[in-house]
Structures are given as structure tokens and as C-alpha cells.
Amino acid sequence: MRERWFGATGRRIPEIALEGEVDVSGALVLDSVDDEALRRAHAEGRPVVVRAATAEEVKAALARPEVAAAIVTDRSLLDLDLTELTYG
Numbered sequence: 862m863r864e865r866w867f868g869a870t871g872r873r874i875p876e877i878a879l880e881g882e883v884d885v886s887g888a889l890v891l892d893s894v895d896d897e898a899l900r901r902a903h904a905e906g907r908p909v910v911v912r913a914a915t916a917e918e919v920k921a922a923l924a925r926p927e928v929a930a931a932i933v934t935d936r937s938l939l940d941l942d943l944t945e946l947t948y949g
Contacts, residue, residue, distance in 0.1 A: 863943075867929045869906030876923055877939055878910075880932045885910050888929065894921055903927035913938070920946050 864873040867888070874883050888908035889898060902909045911922035913931040919938055922931040924947075933939065 865929050868902075868908030870908060874930050876929075876943075877919060877931050877933060877941060879936060879939060880912070880934050883930065883932075885930070885932070890932070893918075894925055894928075899925060899927045916941055916946060919943075 863876045865876045866872070867874045870887070874885075885908070888910045889902040891898060891909065891911045894911060899909055908929045909927050910930045910932050911918075911925075911928050913919040913922050913933055914935065916938065919931040919933065919941055920943065922928050923943060931938075
């Protein structure tokens with residue numbers, strides 16, 4: 862399981878997590894990638910998580926270094942091979 866830093870908290874969390882299974886308290890939770898909100902939160906050291914419903918949404922969210930995790934409701938998205946999805 863690949864992990865990412867959870868903002869400036871010193872914690873690491875899974876880069877793809879099932880909604881409700883990871884504590885995202887204090888994070889900015891977005892439904893899509895919003896550049897201005899991402900930049901502002903990142904500059905403040907605040908963690909950012911993005912909800913994603915498809916493999917492409919997960920890929921887009923995790924392409925942003927400011928994003929700590931993609932939060933999904935479909936358990937099958939936990940098994941995505943991001944390297945394969947990104948590079949073919």
C-alpha cells in the first residue's frame with residue numbers, strides 16, 4: 862500500500878482510502894481538484910483529500926502533489942495500479 866504525507870501533520874495515510882476508514886479530520890475535503898483551494902491549503906500545511914468515483918478521478922487527484930489521498934466509496938478502486946494507469 863502506497864502512502865503519502867497528510868499535510869504538515871507528520872502522519873502518513875494510504876494514497877487511496879475507502880471513505881470512513883481513514884481519519885481525515887482537519888483536512889480540506891474536495892469533490893474535485895480546485896487549484897486555488899489546493900494551493901491555499903497546501904501553503905498552510907493543511908492536508909487535502911479529494912473524493913473520487915472513477916479510476917480517472919483517482920489518477921487526476923493523485924497527480925497533484927498537494928493531495929494527500931483520494932477518498933473512494935468503491936472498494937475495487939483500492940486495487941488500482943496507478944503506474945499502469947499513468948504510463949500504460
